[in-house]
Amino acid sequence: MAKIDDIDKKILAFLHEDAFLSNKEMASRLGMSATPIHERIKRMEKEGVITGYRAMINPAKLGKTLTVFCDISLKEHAADYLKQFEQDVMQLVEVQECYCVSGHSDFLLKIVVADMDEYREFILHKLASIKNIGNAQSHFVMNEVENEHFMPWISNSLKI
Incomplete structure (x- = not known):
């Protein structure tokens, strides 16, 4: 540290x-x-x-108005499979963020697309082409409450 x-x-x-x-x-x-x-x-x-x-870019100003969080569970969990999934998924331009997580799924993806049609195409033709995906569950953002990579403990330093 x-x-x-x-x-x-x-x-x-x-x-x-x-x-x-x-x-x-x-x-x-x-x-x-x-x-x-x-x-x-x-x-x-x-x-x-x-x-x-x-x-910081506003995706809506570029026609990308749908944000989706997608839980991904893999079939196999050996280190090679995890690494391969990470490499494959980060090649997809729609994927803005990818986290390896604990809990009911293995990965959480933040995906930004124009609309539901583009998301459907993404799922059918891109995400589905990645091997070893066992399950994918989508969560559609209805309202963005906060989206800033802001760390309050940093900004509080101005008050020191």
Whole structure:
């Protein structure tokens, strides 16, 4: 586990809220110079605390209005089968996220498509082509309450 102090937490909170915030602006808010901010960010990137920067995209604005969570149970559970499923499913562009989970299923997929017709085509022609799937159960999102990769314990660091 990386050593993160209060200043690092504040930097993470700033970046979490606005990845475009300059080192100079963060330094100003923290009463520091930009160089140590830059060095801390580079260290956290190197240590894997910061894993990347990306734009949050609204799928509905691109015509992708149906989100589905799909529970997948596999027939066989040997390590090779699990690894092969992970590799196969991540080749499908409709799959936004894939989690290996405990409980009644083996994997939970987040799938984003335009509509029910596109989802049906996805199930019949793409997901069904993956070997070793024993069962798939779909859960259709009716209303998105929260969809943000936001970590409250990071944003609370601004209040330290």
